[in-house]
Amino acid sequence: MTDLSPLLEARYGTAAAPPAAAPIAAANPTLETLLRHKSTRAFLQAPLPPGTLELLAAAAQSAATSSNLQTWSAVAVTSPPLKSEAAVLCGDQEFIRAAPLFLVFCADLARLGAAADRHGMPPGDGLAFFEMYTMAAVDASLAAQNACVAAEALGLGACYVGAARNRPRELAALLGLPPRVVALFGLAVGRPDPAAGAGAAVKPRLAQDEVVHRETWGSNGEGDGGVEQRQAANLAAYDEALAEFNTQQGRGDAPTWTYRSAHRIATVESLHGRDILRQVMEERGFELR
Numbered sequence: 001m002t003d004l005s006p007l008l009e010a011r012y013g014t015a016a017a018p019p020a021a022a023p024i025a026a027a028n029p030t031l032e033t034l035l036r037h038k039s040t041r042a043f044l045q046a047p048l049p050p051g052t053l054e055l056l057a058a059a060a061q062s063a064a065t066s067s068n069l070q071t072w073s074a075v076a077v078t079s080p081p082l083k084s085e086a087a088v089l090c091g092d093q094e095f096i097r098a099a100p101l102f103l104v105f106c107a108d109l110a111r112l113g114a115a116a117d118r119h120g121m122p123p124g125d126g127l128a129f130f131e132m133y134t135m136a137a138v139d140a141s142l143a144a145q146n147a148c149v150a151a152e153a154l155g156l157g158a159c160y161v162g163a164a165r166n167r168p169r170e171l172a173a174l175l176g177l178p179p180r181v182v183a184l185f186g187l188a189v190g191r192p193d194p195a196a197g198a199g200a201a202v203k204p205r206l207a208q209d210e211v212v213h214r215e216t217w218g219s220n221g222e223g224d225g226g227v228e229q230r231q232a233a234n235l236a237a238y239d240e241a242l243a244e245f246n247t248q249q250g251r252g253d254a255p256t257w258t259y260r261s262a263h264r265i266a267t268v269e270s271l272h273g274r275d276i277l278r279q280v281m282e283e284r285g286f287e288l289r
């Protein structure tokens, strides 16, 4: 591949793909890995090569981290019985059972309490604020994404599991999480099963000008009929692009993206149990002031 155009076209559709301006968009293994990303939900049961977990952890720990506070932890679950129990708590998703490694990424403010302890200081008031939870959630997400990209760069597949928040009390108990540690999401990792995943294409995304605003919010709509019209056109185009993708993947009956998204926010039930998250976090020592 001499440039990244085909990968950009796969990500946005031919009409909406941004130009692959040479020379910056010349083939580059890091960019190729990023642009080729797709979630893997079918794994071979073969164990991962020795050292894989350690390499993924090193990639995760190489992510930038706010004030170098490193306010995250991950629990690496490989034991089949434990993984199976975790899978049940995480929406009973079969691919978690099949993956040889299930990483549960956590916001971890307990370590800062321990640091304060070393200096004979009680955990200060600062720990009690929603800001500290936000910092930990951002740190954990950056670390996890590094691990995900590292896995894909090694030819492995991965899928995030937000359903790790469906039954937060039970998952914390299963994994033995201490106070001030809460599971945010999982990442199932393994060798992609070629039989199941063969031919799977990358999933298109919204048009770039829907998510990237130049200089100020909404500037993309100027002279273009206004922000709302541009957004309406982008959503309609994306419904079509995703419908085409779903048809190619044999899921022609899937609802459109806007319909599915509307249902995802329609009721408390659509949160699949995650409506208790704030309460559970308070129980677990996150004050969220």
Ligand SMILES: Cc1cc2nc3c(=O)[nH]c(=O)nc-3n(C[C@H](O)[C@H](O)[C@H](O)COP(=O)(O)O)c2cc1C
Residues within 6 Å of the ligand: 037, 038, 039, 040, 041, 091, 093, 159, 160, 161, 162, 163, 164, 185, 202, 203
């Ligand atoms: C935080 C997070 C949680 C997710 N949780 C789940 C999940 O529980 N089950 C699942 O099958 N996919 C899950 N996904 C995967 C998304 O559905 C997927 O990334 C999205 O549909 C885009 O597809 P792609 O990753 O193949 O490009 C999650 C993704 C993220 C980022």
